[in-house]
Amino acid sequence: MAFCENLKSALKAKVSIYDSNGNIVDGEDLGFVFTKDLEYKNGITYINASKYIIAISKEISQDAINLVRMIALANIEEAAGFMQPLEYILKNDVQSETLRGRFSDYSVLYIKSKTNFKDLLESIYESTDTSIIQDDEGIYIVKVIDDLEQEADSIIDGISQEAGSNVLIGASRRVGASYTIKDAANHAKQAANLASILGFKEGFYHIDKMLMYGILYSCSDEAVEYYMNGGFNGFYDVIKDKELLDTAEELFKCHLNVSEASRKLYLHRNTLLYRLEKIKNLTGLDIKRFEEAVIFRTVVALYKLKRR
Known part of the structure; x- marks a missing residue:
């Protein structure tokens, strides 16, 4: 960051910039200390500059502190937004605009x-x-x-x-x-x-x-319960039955093609049809039909996402 390098050159000292949570934004890590204004500790000057803490590896005068703070408030936020390393961006709350x-x-x-x-x-x-x-x-x-x-x-x-x-x-x-x-x-x-x-x-x-x-997943539990209440009771029996769930999932992967799904599952076609009929009896849905397959998959997802 140009700001950090310029400050280092002007003060003849190491400089670090941290966010308020102690994550280093730029410079050498001198050790984070939070201050609401100014603090000297172990020969290091810590200066609060809006959302950032500036650490300088020596004690500096009040005039120098005022100058650092003035320059920082004018430049540091914009500079930091464009120079934050990728790891910092992915792990911290960074404004989209930057x-x-x-x-x-x-x-x-x-x-x-x-x-x-x-x-x-x-x-x-x-x-x-x-x-x-x-x-x-x-x-x-x-x-x-x-x-x-x-x-x-x-x-x-x-x-x-x-x-x-x-x-x-x-x-x-x-x-x-x-x-x-x-x-x-x-x-x-x-x-x-x-x-x-x-x-x-x-x-x-x-x-x-x-x-x-x-x-x-983002729907409120109250909204989910409202729409699920009193219906789809048989789904619990289907969800407990891995054989039935796997059969349904393979049918969906095969785009509702019963013959292809039976081959993939190494099942006789009639055996697969028997399982699909069992699902229909439990849930009221014929998942060989596209619209009902969508409902089935949605309800199963709701059980898994919301009723874990």
Whole structure:
């Protein structure tokens, strides 16, 4: 940041800039101390400048402090908005206005996993323009990606071969105009989280295909209960029956083609039809019909998202 470098040169001292939560925005980390105005500690001057704390590695005079604060209030917020590193942006509350025009055409993949694959991913992307950032639930991959599903499948195959693990990957839209890198990161992570809540253990899930589930998840519990009350009682028996749920899911994957679904499940066609009839008896829905299949999938999603 030019402001930080100029201040360092003028004061002949190291300079750090922190946000009010103690996250370093720029400069060398001198150790964060929050102050509402001014504090000297261990030979370091801490100055409050609006939303930021400026740390200077020596004690400076009141005149110098006033000058630093005046310059900071005029320049630091705008400069910080454009110079915050990607990891800071993804992990902190950053205003969208400061991100517009940055990272255009980039997309975000989010690998949701308790296993740390960061070293493996860094070796895979070693010679590419890719940012790999870890948080407490998984890993962001940020880069320009032509084919998101192909990229995700490549990651899934690579991790499976190298680590023998299955992974679940969420994906964002492409950054552009008012859709910022922060929006993309949030969407990628939300897509992965929704897929996990719905019971999926692996695979690729784009935010656009998770849109309905995101809307359902954001609905209030009161609204869901209002529409579910007194109806769909048989769904609980279907949801407890993994065989019936798997049958329904395979039918949906096969675009409601009974013959193809029976082949994929290695079932006689009549056996599959028997299971579908059982679902109909329990729920009142014939999921061979498109409209009723949509209702079935929506209600199952509501049970998983809201009645865990």
